[in-house]
Amino acid sequence: xxSFLAAHGTELVVKTWEQLYISAIALGLxxxxxxxxxxxxxxxxxxxxxxxxxxxxxxxxxxxxxLALMIPLFGIGQVPAxxxxxxxxxxxxxxxxxxxMEDVSPTLKDSAKGMGMTPxxxxxxxxxxxxxxxIMAGIRLSAVYVIAWATLASYIxxxxxxxxxxxxxxxxxxxxxxxxTIPVTLLALxxxxxxxxxxxxxxxxxxxxEVGQ
Amino acid sequence: MATAQPIVxxxxxxxxxxxxxxxxxxxxxxxxxxxxxxxxxxxGSGKTTxxxxxxxxxxxxxxxxxxxxxxxxxxxxxxxxxxxGYVIQNIxxxxxxxxxxxxxxxxxxxxxxxxxxxxxxxxxxxxxxxPVDYLDRYPAELSGGQQQRIGVIRALAADQDLILxxxxxxxxxxITRESLQELVKSLQEKLGKTVVFVTxxxxxxxxxxxxxxxxxxxxxxQNATPAELLQHPANxxxxxxxxxxxxxxxxxxxxxxxxxxxxxxxxxxxxKSLPEAIALMRKRRVDTLLVVDDNGYxxxxxxxxxxxxxxxxxxxxxxxMQTKLFYVQETALLRDSVDRILKRGxxxxxVVDADNKLRGIVTRASLVDMxxxxxxxxxxxxxxxxxxxxxxxxxxxxxGVNE
Numbered sequence: 001x002x003s004f005l006a007a008h009g010t011e012l013v014v015k016t017w018e019q020l021y022i023s024a025i026a027l028g029l030x031x032x033x034x035x036x037x038x039x040x041x042x043x044x045x046x047x048x049x050x051x052x053x054x055x056x057x058x059x060x061x062x063x064x065x066x067l068a069l070m071i072p073l074f075g076i077g078q079v080p081a082x083x084x085x086x087x088x089x090x091x092x093x094x095x096x097x098x099x100x101m102e103d104v105s106p107t108l109k110d111s112a113k114g115m116g117m118t119p120x121x122x123x124x125x126x127x128x129x130x131x132x133x134x135i136m137a138g139i140r141l142s143a144v145y146v147i148a149w150a151t152l153a154s155y156i157x158x159x160x161x162x163x164x165x166x167x168x169x170x171x172x173x174x175x176x177x178x179x180x181t182i183p184v185t186l187l188a189l190x191x192x193x194x195x196x197x198x199x200x201x202x203x204x205x206x207x208x209x210e211v212g213q
Numbered sequence: 214m215a216t217a218q219p220i221v222x223x224x225x226x227x228x229x230x231x232x233x234x235x236x237x238x239x240x241x242x243x244x245x246x247x248x249x250x251x252x253x254x255x256x257g258s259g260k261t262t263x264x265x266x267x268x269x270x271x272x273x274x275x276x277x278x279x280x281x282x283x284x285x286x287x288x289x290x291x292x293x294x295x296x297x298g299y300v301i302q303n304i305x306x307x308x309x310x311x312x313x314x315x316x317x318x319x320x321x322x323x324x325x326x327x328x329x330x331x332x333x334x335x336x337x338x339x340x341x342x343x344p345v346d347y348l349d350r351y352p353a354e355l356s357g358g359q360q361q362r363i364g365v366i367r368a369l370a371a372d373q374d375l376i377l378x379x380x381x382x383x384x385x386x387x388i389t390r391e392s393l394q395e396l397v398k399s400l401q402e403k404l405g406k407t408v409v410f411v412t413x414x415x416x417x418x419x420x421x422x423x424x425x426x427x428x429x430x431x432x433x434x435q436n437a438t439p440a441e442l443l444q445h446p447a448n449x450x451x452x453x454x455x456x457x458x459x460x461x462x463x464x465x466x467x468x469x470x471x472x473x474x475x476x477x478x479x480x481x482x483x484x485k486s487l488p489e490a491i492a493l494m495r496k497r498r499v500d501t502l503l504v505v506d507d508n509g510y511x512x513x514x515x516x517x518x519x520x521x522x523x524x525x526x527x528x529x530x531x532x533x534m535q536t537k538l539f540y541v542q543e544t545a546l547l548r549d550s551v552d553r554i555l556k557r558g559x560x561x562x563x564v565v566d567a568d569n570k571l572r573g574i575v576t577r578a579s580l581v582d583m584x585x586x587x588x589x590x591x592x593x594x595x596x597x598x599x600x601x602x603x604x605x606x607x608x609x610x611x612x613g614v615n616e
Contacts, residue, residue: 111305114270114377115319115367116295129309204309207351 004175008164016183019160023147023191026082030089030142035135038097039123048098055091063088063149067156081158085150089142096138100131129204136199140192147188151180161187218282219243220375220407221267226276228262228431236262237431240276244424246374249401249408251418253454254428260411263428264377267409268297280375295319298368298376298406302383304360306352312338312363313348319371337366341396358389365397369404376401378410382417394421415455419443427451470550471543473583474564474573480505483512483531487523490515490530503563503571504534511563511571513538540565543572551580 005012041048061069066087070080104127112122128135154162161180168176221244228236237259244250252260265271266278269290278285285293306315314321316337317330325333335345341362352360361381368376378397382390398421401408412418418425419439427435427442427450435447443460446452452460479497481490483504490502494517501516513536523533540563541550554562554575561576 105303107301107303107305108307110270111299111301111307114268114294114299114301114305116291116293116322118291121322126307205351206308207311207354 015161023150026085029086034090034093038094042101059091076157078158081153085146092141093138097135100134104130140195144188220246222279224277226273229274249423251422252411253418258428259431260428268294298373300368300378300381302380304364375407468547470545476573478574485530505571509570
């Protein structure tokens with residue numbers, strides 16, 4: 001263990017950082033696109049079906065194939081990896097945002113509108129707060145996927161912890177494989193936990209918790 | 214131009230959904246300031262549609278709706294809605310906002326300063342008898358009835374003159390519902406608000422409304438005060454909606470004394486002599502005579518007892534006439550008069566009009582008819598039909614008992 005860290009410690013830190021960095025950018029872009037898109041889609045239910053179907057289809061493309069497909073478009077390196085992971089992150093966020101917004105009780109939407117909220121006020125003051133737990137669940141799911149799949153990004157030269165694992169595979173060195181895998185898992189768990197904390201903070205208080213306890 | 218103007222006016226309003234489904238048709242309705250209008254009908258009658266067109270939650274496909282004389286179609290719907298209170302069946306409090314935030318939602322949209330909002334919320338929550346510290350609680354911490362109280366005052370928070378309520382108490386238990394009905398009625402009267410209230414519950418409508426608008430199949434069937442509705446249901450549909458039982462029971466509630474009085478009581482003028490009085494009593498078989506002057510004004514009465522005592526000493530009716538007399542107004546509700554008649558143990562009560570002219574009498578026997586009808590069902594179809602049996606004999610029955 002300590003000898004492994006002595007030999008690969010610096011590399012491990014650098015690769016972990018790369019992994020996190022690629023994932024974070026992909027996820028960030030995913031949120032920036034999918035959340036507003038999901039909200040917008042609730043206003044156009046017919047388009048929504050088509051868009052979600054397309055997003056689902058993209059999800060079924062094997063991850064390695066998707067990464068490979070990026071090469072003719074963006075070459076190799078971090079950019080194609082980020083684009084591919086971004087595409088993967090879209091569906092869970094998009095679908096959860098859409099469902100979350102759709103599930104906001106019609107009573108509340110009616111009430112908000114009837115009291116004289118503009119559509120934007122209704123979205124920001126009522127619908128998004130109410131849909132927040134579902135939207136956050138989609139983001140957490142996407143985050144875990146993206147961090148795990150970012151490992152494959154090393155295949156197209158994006159770096160990350162995948163480098164360690166692929167090296168291990170090529171050189172038949174199980175300690176490299178394990179040494180690369182464990183940080184990926186830890187990273188995913190850690191990010192999921194952090195996002196969970198964020199979800200709690202973002203989810204509006206309703207007073208129900210106190211009553212329940 | 215404001216005061217005399219009706220607050221809401223429907224001018225031949227139609228609402229046809231895509232696909233040709235007619236929701237409402239040819240709606241012409243005027244809602245006066247201070248009215249409590251109940252829209253009542255079965256599901257699909259168009260009552261909710263009619264109400265929701267006022268704040269443009271639904272757009273009419275034809276006709277015009279005026280709010281304070283202005284065509285609402287020319288107003289910004291968001292601004293319009295902020296002027297109109299809105300209470301819905303499922304309460305619709307925002308679960309993620311405190312009661313304070315919920316109550317002051319519209320004032321906040323209208324950018325009232327914080328201090329004014331706080332003062333408003335505090336005065337409103339006191340009005341519905343909830344403690345002020347509840348303002349910091351969340352809706353989930355309240356019972357359904359308490360939540361709807363907040364729902365009601367939320368609709369008043371921006372000083373809206375017109376409040377729309379869409380079956381607001383439908384989901385509440387009967388006791389809670391009743392207390393909320395009383396609350397709304399008293400708030401409406403106290404604050405002089407105009408309320409448009411959708412319900413399918415006739416009891417609720419009769420209790421709250423000053424005007425009841427009965428709807429069926431997208432049309433207004435009848436627009437009347439509760440008393441008019443009970444007395445003159447426009448057709449069988451309205452009668453069914455009210456329910457035969459309620460119609461019969463209501464008869465006592467809305468029947469006036471004038472409707473059941475006997476119109477030809479035994480009377481005498483003050484100037485007549487006592488022998489004439491005796492002769493009249495014998496002829497009409499009564500033991501008392503009402504005394505009226507030549508113009509028909511009620512003056513008093515004479516009975517057979519004083520007549521025998523005074524027979525030798527006096528000569529004219531005026532001398533022995535007793536002027537202490539219990540009588541009721543022709544327009545008084547029978548319901549209110551029955552109790553008094555029974556409690557005082559009177560055999561009959563004279564009925565006078567507003568000028569104190571004698572119009573007739575109500576006897577215990579006519580009360581028996583009313584009770585009979587209530588128990589056995591009305592045998593006559595029009596609720597206001599007067600006494601099924603004649604007549605002027607009835608005072609005689611009183612006399613008979615006395616002897």
